[in-house]
Amino acid sequence: MxxxxxxxxxxxxxxxxxxxxxxxxxxxxxxxxxxxxxxxxxxxxxxxxxxxxxxxxxxxxxxxxxxxxxxxxxxxxxxxxxxxxxxxxxxxxxxxxxxxxxNTDASGALDALKTVATDLRGKTVLIIGAGGAARAIGFAVVEEGCHVTVVNRSDRRGEALARDLNAAFCPLKELNSISSDIIIQTTPVGMYPKVDDSVVPEGVLSEGMIVMDVVYNPLETRLIRTARTRGCKTVTGIxxxxxxxxxxxxxxxxxxxxxxxxxxxxxxxxxxx
Ligand SMILES: NC(=O)c1ccc[n+]([C@@H]2O[C@H](COP(=O)([O-])OP(=O)(O)OC[C@H]3O[C@@H](n4cnc5c(N)ncnc54)[C@H](OP(=O)(O)O)[C@@H]3O)[C@@H](O)[C@H]2O)c1
Incomplete structure (x- = not known):
């Protein structure tokens, strides 16, 4: 050039x-x-x-x-x-x-979700993580009319984001006890080189659920791979x-x-x- x-x-x-x-x-x-x-x-x-x-x-x-x-x-x-x-x-x-x-993280995530789930209104969403990515995506999906539960390792950060979103909070160790239409994984877990890690137990994933992972290296995380084999619709970080x-x-x-x-x-x- x-x-x-x-x-x-x-x-x-x-x-x-x-x-x-x-x-x-x-x-x-x-x-x-x-x-x-x-x-x-x-x-x-x-x-x-x-x-x-x-x-x-x-x-x-x-x-x-x-x-x-x-x-x-x-x-x-x-x-x-x-x-x-x-x-x-x-x-x-x-x-x-x-x-x-x-903030195009928020609009980019919404755009990606909408290609898989055309209508988000009224859907229940678990947002796993409470950092910057979770915050951007959380506000975007709440604006779309989703009912959000923030799931996080540390209670303090998770409760703070849940409060700001007017959403519920669930500690990560209790993830097995709740279900939803959509799971959005926003922690760095599963990122290269620890590609065999996942924060979401397999039993939480069921057919027809929408599963998004913001991690994009590797292109297909362990969570996305498992979700596909269990019949979920998936949205990758890329x-x-x-x-x-x-x-x-x-x-x-x-x-x-x-x-x-x-x-x-x-x-x-x-x-x-
Ligand atoms: N695809 C995209 O376009 C895109 C855009 C932005 C970010 N991202 C990716 O999103 C990820 C998170 O970024 P961020 O800016 O939100 O980070 P951040 O602000 O540091 O937040 C990280 C979150 O992950 C949780 N976490 C970290 N390690 C964990 C572990 N081992 N087990 C369970 N929870 C853990 C933290 O929980 P605690 O509160 O308990 O510490 C926190 O809630 C990164 O991998 C980043 O590359 C992707």
Whole structure:
């Protein structure tokens, strides 16, 4: 790609950035759509400095990751209503110097769920975990009219999220005692290299249930594999990841993202390195 004075600059910020797949995914999307833009790594410990730099250098858009998703909310000029409710953002958009924050983790997860379960209204949902991903997905599914129970290892964090969502709480060790239409696994358990781990006992999974795992490395976690063999409909973490990226792309460029190509290149990277 030729870099010239019109080349728009995007990127990902957080610390550490190590293995982010976002540069690969977004640069391919720009290439496929013929957009004069580049997506770079911006490792930083200071989100305040990043946002000032974004204005000063006319950086058009940033993906925001750990540890800045919550603190960034204090430094933007405007926060999308869902990001404001969640109290965390993962996307910044520079509209002529006016920095707006969005949470596409929430909308990406919803989009992924809706491809499997077209209607979420009235469904019962167990959200396993109470961290950042659980929070984003929790607010999104509550807005869709789901009845949520937060299931977490530590009571303190689980009860706090349940309170914020106006939802029920169940300790992780009692997961066997409850059932639901949908299970959304949001802990890092099952992630490479501990690929044989799962927080969900097999007996909890029954035919027709929808099971989503936010972990995307490996592409098929032990939970997803077990759920498939028990007749559940499954949603993998990569579906959420690429969808949140596609929503960012649309926000930043105004164009539909080349979703299939983005999925293909991320999958290839995860499978073959
Ligand atoms: N697919 C996507 O697009 C996407 C997007 C965002 C995040 N993610 C993935 O989501 C995962 C969680 O991210 P996060 O930001 O929410 O993390 P986080 O804020 O650190 O929260 C982690 C949660 O997992 C629980 N947990 C951690 N280890 C556990 C274990 N061994 N057994 C049971 N529970 C455990 C924690 O429970 P306690 O409260 O008891 O500590 C906490 O509720 C990561 O793997 C991340 O890569 C995927």
């Amino acid at each position: 030729d870099i010239n004075p019109e080349t728009k600059v995007f990127g990902v910020t957080g610390f550490p950035l190590g293995h982010s797949l976002s540069p690969l995914m977004h640069n391919e999307a720009f290439r496929v759509k013929g957009i004069n833009a580049v997506y770079l790594y911006f490792p930083s410990m200071s989100i305040r400095g990043v946002i000032e730099g974004m204005r000063g250098l006319s950086i058009q858009g940033l993906s925001v990751t750990i540890p800045h998703k919550e603190t960034a909310c204090a430094y933007v000029d405007e926060l999308d209503p869902l990001a404001s409710k969640i109290g965390a953002l993962n996307t910044l958009f520079n509209r002529d110097g006016h920095i707006v924050g969005y 579906e959420m990841f690429v969808r949140q990226g596609a929503i960012q792309f649309k926000l930043w460029t105004g164009q539909d993202a080349p979703f299939d190509r983005m999925m293909e290149i991320v999958k290839k990277q995860l499978l073959h390195g």
